[in-house]
Amino acid sequence: LAKTTQPISMDSYEGQEVNITCSHNNIATNDYITWYQQFPSQGPRFIIQGYKTKVTNEVASLFIPADRKSSTLSLPRVSLSDTAVYYCLVGDDTGGFKTIFGAGTRLFVKA
Amino acid sequence: KAGVTQTPRYLIKTRGQQVTLSCSPISGHRSVSWYQQTPGQGLQFLFEYFSETQRNKGNFPGRFSGRQFSNSRSEMNVSTLELGDSALYLCASSLGDRGKDTFGSGTRLTVV
Numbered sequence: 001l002a003k004t005t006q007p008i009s010m011d012s013y014e015g016q017e018v019n020i021t022c023s024h025n026n027i028a029t030n031d032y033i034t035w036y037q038q039f040p041s042q043g044p045r046f047i048i049q050g051y052k053t054k055v056t057n058e059v060a061s062l063f064i065p066a067d068r069k070s071s072t073l074s075l076p077r078v079s080l081s082d083t084a085v086y087y088c089l090v091g092d093d094t095g096g097f098k099t100i101f102g103a104g105t106r107l108f109v110k111a
Numbered sequence: 112k113a114g115v116t117q118t119p120r121y122l123i124k125t126r127g128q129q130v131t132l133s134c135s136p137i138s139g140h141r142s143v144s145w146y147q148q149t150p151g152q153g154l155q156f157l158f159e160y161f162s163e164t165q166r167n168k169g170n171f172p173g174r175f176s177g178r179q180f181s182n183s184r185s186e187m188n189v190s191t192l193e194l195g196d197s198a199l200y201l202c203a204s205s206l207g208d209r210g211k212d213t214f215g216s217g218t219r220l221t222v223v
Binding site for chain 1: 115146153154155156199201202203211212213214215216217219
């Protein structure tokens with residue numbers, strides 16, 4: 001399973017766009033890239049998933065370059081409620097999906 | 112629709128005891144995964160069940176076991192509890208596809 005590397009923490013201000021980059025140099029052909037958000041004392045919440053290029057939903061965008069060795073989660077116009085830990089995961093569903101969470105990125109949004 | 116339900120929410124046990132945690136997945140979800148979360152080790156994958164069969168297993172000792180019933184509900188058991196087993200235990204369910212899991216709020220286990 002591909003290991004992921006993310007910044008440990010990031011600070012931002014309300015209304016700004018936040019980009020969190022994740023490195024996954026050993027990503028396999030069948031691997032997808034998934035991002036989760038977690039608030040204290042709650043389970044993680046699925047944000048977005050992609051395989052290549054760009055994926056956008058109502059919450060975030062995910063940018064994946066052609067070599068797929070990294071990915072960037074983009075949160076537009078963050079608010080205080082976006083303060084959370086963000087996890088990047090890679091994996092496939094061959095023989096069952098096994099999820100490996102790294103340390104995540106602690107995003108702190110300030111007023 | 113109802114989310115993933117974990118019971119109990121909080122639990123205090125003594126070293127050496129055993130404990131069983133329960134997870135009711137979202138209706139129609141056939142995959143149930145269990146995770147342990149601690150401040151020191153973060154989120155660690157325990158195991159995944161799909162259609163009553165263990166499909167994947169993390170690197171935990173045999174004291175940690177689980178099972179899934181025909182209605183997809185799952186239980187996790189930890190025997191001979193140790194202080195280090197104190198953690199938030201999270202259950203997640205999905206249709207079985209590529210990590211789009213829905214997590215419950217967890218069971219906070221404290222071993223004293």
